[in-house]
Amino acid sequence: VDFSLRRTQGIDAGLKVAKAIYIAGFAGTSNVLAGKRYGIPISGTMAHSFITAFDEEIDAFRAFAETFPDNTVLLIDTYDTISGAHKAAEVAQEMAAEGSALKGVRLDSGDMADLSKEVRAILQERRLSGVVIFASGGFDEYKIAENIAKGAEINAFGVGTKMGVSADAPYTDMAYKLVKYDGQPVLKLSTGKRTLVDEKQVLRIRQGGTLVKDIIALRHEKGEGEPILRPAMKDGKRLQPPEPLHLIRGRFKEEFGALDERHKSIVQPEPFPVALSPGLQKLQKRIVHEVKEKELGES
């Protein structure tokens, strides 16, 4: 679940993050406006300030359960996670007596793997096996993997800061460059920043449902593979209506599933192979030669 709004670089960025991560497979967001605007499931839990506003922690738990009997996730680490777990279990039994059910508890500090096992034991002891354990607090893909490897009894993760600002990869070095002007292929030769000439197509090659290779080709070049670039706008107008987010999400899931595991490892993934087509290589060579001759006086 996306918990990043309070850390994203502005409110606008927060909306874009919520949308992007839902496409990428997150289950929901705590960003209520994103939920309303894009139809993303909303999921949030109580704040520490809600707990500390009550004279006793258990009174905060009871008040929340009474207000949201169908959607109560209790934050149990405000004073001490284990003591909080016992109180949550008590409130869960009170809720059961009233005909409702505690949805979950949330850990937000300490050693999550160890604590989650202790909390699970406390819940099991009181026959509360349906209660979900959420965890939040500084998670990213590496910390999640580490906790899973340690056998953590965590059912769901709230991920905020490091995902919302893309902490380990805070930018993508992409830029707009001219490739064709007035019918002529053009390029720049700048050291380490040379561009590829002319309009392109990308040909994607699959083998038995698995993605094998992309080939960057000239726009109308014939070659093996499925052309994956399609016109999206013409004369300043969209050519298709916007798609519902769940369709985009479904397509991402399918395509990502078709990518071999070795390209998806969170540690040292192998880059997906991308090649240049013969037509593009040939044109590139010719234009580089022509530009060098014209601009640098080389022959």
Next chain:
Amino acid sequence: VDFSLRRTQGIDAGLKVAKAIYIAGFAGTSNVLAGKRYGIPISGTMAHSFITAFDEEIDAFRAFAETFPDNTVLLIDTYDTISGAHKAAEVAQEMAAEGSALKGVRLDSGDMADLSKEVRAILQERRLSGVVIFASGGFDEYKIAENIAKGAEINAFGVGTKMGVSADAPYTDMAYKLVKYDGQPVLKLSTGKRTLVDEKQVLRIRQGGTLVKDIIALRHEKGEGEPILRPAMKDGKRLQPPEPLHLIRGRFKEEFGALDERHKSIVQPEPFPVALSPGLQKLQKRIVHEVKEKELGES
């Protein structure tokens, strides 16, 4: 100069970056809307696409000079920086003959320190000592320091990506926590995330114009130092009108100037000393004790 708009995490973030960095001492921004909205000096140069849209580089230079005779900065690395510098020098002499002057040239790729020295020599040879050398392309404070250390002949830097997304420190771990409720000081004890109770004041201690130490104290506690927190809002209303950006910028410059160099090094800066007042320490100890007694049954 701020060149970050194309990389900031949304347009809204781009405006905030332009404003923040102007306060912090940048000379201007390439973000035209930020310039208009906040009164920040605007500074930009031509794009590679402008150059590649012309049949020859020197024609692009001439067209730009004709359109902006008083504000021409020529981007010289599209095909080859040295060849571009010769062409820029030629256009500078043509401009001089017309009674205008070339403002500068910009390097955007390659070894900037070496190239800047070569470009400076080309400009000197043609008696163009007034032409400023700009550099852009992946700069951050470390790369700027490295180039200055190498004796680069660069007068101004365009800084974009790494500053606009705060690449080396992409988030600040701050959060809202309740410190007082219904007249009672409150706190959370969560492992590694314990908060400090009650309303605060910060007392700043100076010695002969230099900042020495900050003390976090209770709101109305007496103590050495100048109280630096003042009410900004009351009942949902600002208490003072917004200040012009240049005043905020001036104040920042003054305060930053009062900070010792060892706290400002870009490599391993020494943290500025911050202490807790006796009154805060005493109240904190008492409330921690009370909460432990009440919530955890400790005595």
